[in-house]
Each structure stands twice: as C-alpha cells, then as structure tokens.
Amino acid sequence: MTGPCTTFVFKREQGVDFQADVYLPSEDQLKRAGHQKAPVLVYFHGGGLCTGNRDWNDLVPTWLFFEAVENGIAIISLDYTLLGPQTAHDAIQDAKDGLRFIHDDLNHKLEQHSSIRIDPDRIAVSGSSAGGTLAYYSGIYSPFPLKAVIGLYAGAGDLLTDWYLQEKKEPFVPGVPLLTDDKPFISILHAPRDATPPTVRTDHDGDHGPRSKLLFYLLQTGSLVDTLSGTRGASEVLRRLPSKFERERLVCDYKDVKKVIPSLCVTEKFPPTYLVHGDADTLVHLEESRNMYHTLRKKGVEVHLWEMEGGGHGCDTDGGWASSPGSKDGELSRQREHGLKKVLPWLLKHL
Structure with a gap:
C-alpha cells in the first residue's frame, strides 16, 4: 500500500475494540x-459475514485502491461484527458507527499523526463479497448521504431465492462436501449474546475452526435469513412460499427481517452504484447483482453493472482471476483489465 497505515478505535463493545485502518495519500x-x-x-x-478481517491482503481490490490513493483518495478499512451469535443488525450498527466516526471524529484524531485531513462531505463505500453486503447496508442506513457505492460480487443482492432458503441435500459449491x-455451528449461533463478545476478525490463512465453514452450514441448512435477522424459523416459513412476490410481501410485515434484506430497503436516495460481478461465480450468483441493478433502476438510482465474462468469485483479484474459467482466455483477460480500469474514473466523477 502507498503510504503508512494508521489504526484508530472507533468504538468498543463487550471489551472488543472495533478498529479502522486509515491509508492516507501523501501531500x-x-x-x-x-x-x-x-x-x-x-x-x-469479505468472508461470508462469518470470517475475515480488515487487513491489507491479497483479497482486497489493490487494482482500485493503489490508483485511488494516487488520485488523492484516502482508503479506510473498517471492522464489523461477524455472524454468530450476533446478527446483521449488529453489523449494520457497526457500519453506521464507523461512518459516523469518519465523518465526525477522524480529522481530530489525525491531528496527532498527519497533516492530511479527510473531507467528511465526500465519502463513498465499497466492499467485496460479504463486504458488498455491508456496502449495501451503508448505502441504506448511513447517518449522512454517501457519494457512491461500489459492490464487487456483492452478496445479499437477492436473499429471498431458493439458493438461500432451501435446504441442500447434495453438494452445492464445487469442491465443498x-x-x-x-x-x-450451533454452538456458535446459539451462544448467549450477553456473554459472548462479538467476533470482528479471523485469520484468512489456515483452518480457523467451524467459522471457516459457517457460511456453508447456513447455505446448506437454508437458514442464512434466520441468522442475519435474528428471527428463528423465518427461513422455514419463507421457503414454503412458492413465489418471490409472496416472500417479499410476507417479509414486509416483519421489520427485523426486512431490515437485513437490502433489495427491499433501498429507496430513491440510495447513492450512485457501480457493481462488478463475474458470470461464472458459483458462490454469490450473478443474479444477485442483476436483481440489485434492476431494483435500483426502478428507484431511479444511477447504477452500472459490469458482468465480467469468465469471472469466478473474487475475479477482480489476481488469485481469484487465476482460478476463474476465463483466465486461460487471453481476450477475456484483456477485457477484464480494460473493465477494471473504468471503475476509478467513475468513482472520481462522483467523489
């Protein structure tokens, strides 16, 4: 990363520090x-809302962040609560608190570290995979207007599909039994909340216990909506309904469930949005970004969706592209590089 990282604590919950890594441009x-x-x-x-951390590593979009800093933009990576026994409601609050800290307090904190100041009126959000879910939540629930949202194969673009609601009886992700x-997994999900401090980070490398498979458990059992919302049995009720329309209509009667389903909560005030998604993604399906794209367009929000041909999950990173079906095709690799170069100019226009 160009320039040093300065870390700040933006809040403390049950003895756990929630931190922000701040990468500033030079003078x-x-x-x-x-x-x-x-x-x-x-x-x-990213990390399926169950694993991961805010560190600078090979899973972040360096293709965007290096150029952003070169263009005078500060990059700030935030902690947020991972699922179990906490819910997406906790993560939403973390995003709000982190954004409020950046907007209201960060410049004061920077006085001891740098002569650079951030512009609190020019803030955009981004996220990869599950981080894209937090980017959606930020666009909906931010305590102040955001300038833009960038979602990279963002999850939770359509949580009311059978992919999330139906139980799986056969392997459903390649290479995962x-x-x-x-x-x-039950020991994580059903632990007493008041006696279980929030988990805000896991290591990306190696096996870190059942958390490394928790998302697959939630997908296999069709219970992700339960865990996101904190409403046991919600997924079972929803999966009995045959149509998406019926599922949406039912959810709208349950505030705690509706609040964690981004596609049902966006309004015409949602920030301009740029979505990137590979058409060969087997974990977060392309249809999720397509659903958010059409939902935002109907609300009158400026939105762009780039469907990366041959791209698997994580297709914007070097490792993710190397494992994508399109990586062996020189023309698709060229198209990928060309497409990635369009994102920063779009961001600069909105910031």
Missing part, C-alpha cells in the same frame, strides 16, 4: 489531485 498525491482534503473510500472485507455434524 504530493493530494496536491496533484487538486484536493485540499482527501475524499474517502471506505472498504468492508456436505457438512454432517451441526454441533460446532
């Missing part, structure tokens, strides 16, 4: 960009 980068203060691009990491013992 020269800021001057060349013509900014007096640095616009901000907030980033939420069905799980046969639910006890480790």
Whole structure:
C-alpha cells in the first residue's frame, strides 16, 4: 500500500475494540489531485459475514485502491461484527458507527499523526463479497448521504431465492462436501449474546475452526435469513412460499427481517452504484447483482453493472482471476483489465 497505515478505535463493545485502518495519500498525491482534503473510500472485507478481517491482503481490490490513493483518495478499512451469535443488525450498527466516526471524529484524531485531513462531505463505500453486503447496508442506513457505492460480487443482492432458503441435500459449491455434524455451528449461533463478545476478525490463512465453514452450514441448512435477522424459523416459513412476490410481501410485515434484506430497503436516495460481478461465480450468483441493478433502476438510482465474462468469485483479484474459467482466455483477460480500469474514473466523477 502507498503510504503508512494508521489504526484508530472507533468504538468498543463487550471489551472488543472495533478498529479502522486509515491509508492516507501523501501531500504530493493530494496536491496533484487538486484536493485540499482527501475524499474517502471506505472498504468492508469479505468472508461470508462469518470470517475475515480488515487487513491489507491479497483479497482486497489493490487494482482500485493503489490508483485511488494516487488520485488523492484516502482508503479506510473498517471492522464489523461477524455472524454468530450476533446478527446483521449488529453489523449494520457497526457500519453506521464507523461512518459516523469518519465523518465526525477522524480529522481530530489525525491531528496527532498527519497533516492530511479527510473531507467528511465526500465519502463513498465499497466492499467485496460479504463486504458488498455491508456496502449495501451503508448505502441504506448511513447517518449522512454517501457519494457512491461500489459492490464487487456483492452478496445479499437477492436473499429471498431458493439458493438461500432451501435446504441442500447434495453438494452445492464445487469442491465443498456436505457438512454432517451441526454441533460446532450451533454452538456458535446459539451462544448467549450477553456473554459472548462479538467476533470482528479471523485469520484468512489456515483452518480457523467451524467459522471457516459457517457460511456453508447456513447455505446448506437454508437458514442464512434466520441468522442475519435474528428471527428463528423465518427461513422455514419463507421457503414454503412458492413465489418471490409472496416472500417479499410476507417479509414486509416483519421489520427485523426486512431490515437485513437490502433489495427491499433501498429507496430513491440510495447513492450512485457501480457493481462488478463475474458470470461464472458459483458462490454469490450473478443474479444477485442483476436483481440489485434492476431494483435500483426502478428507484431511479444511477447504477452500472459490469458482468465480467469468465469471472469466478473474487475475479477482480489476481488469485481469484487465476482460478476463474476465463483466465486461460487471453481476450477475456484483456477485457477484464480494460473493465477494471473504468471503475476509478467513475468513482472520481462522483467523489
């Protein structure tokens, strides 16, 4: 990363520090960009809402962040609560608190570390995979208007599909066998909330216990909506309804469930949005971004969707593209590079 990282605590819950890693542009980068203060691009990491951390690693979109800093933009990576026993409601509150800290408090905190200041009126959010879910939540629930949202193969674009609601009796993700013992996952999900501090990070490398498979358990049992909303039995009721329309109509009567389903909560005030999604993604399906694209268009929101041909999950990263079906095709690789270069100019226009 260009420039040093400074870490700040933006809140503390049950003895756990929630932290923000701040990467600032240099004075020269800021001057060349013509900014007096640095616009901000907030980033939420991936990991299925069950694993991951805010660290700078090979899973973040370096193709975007290096160029963003070169153009005078500050990158800020935020902690958020992972699922179990906490819910998406906790993660939504974390996003709101982190954004409020950046907007209201960060410049004061920076006085001891840097001469650079951020522009609290020019903040955009981004996220990869599950981090894209947090980007959606931020666009909906931010305590102040955001300038833009960038979703990279963002999850939760359509949570009322059979992919999320139906139980799986056969392997459903390539290379991942069905799980046969639910006890480790139940111990996480049903732990007492008041006695269980929130989990905000896991290591990306190696096996870190049942959390590494928790998302697959939620998909296999069709219970992700239960865990996101904190409403046991919601998924079972929804899966009995044959049509998406009936499912949406029912959810709208249950505030705690509706609040965690982004496609049902976006309004015409949602920020301009740029979505990137591979058409060969077997974990977060392309149809999710398509659903959000059409939902936002109907609300009159400016939205772009780039469907990366041959791209699997994580297709914007070097490792993700290397494991994508399109990586062996020189023309598709060229198209990928060309497409990625369009995102930053779009962001600069909105920041």
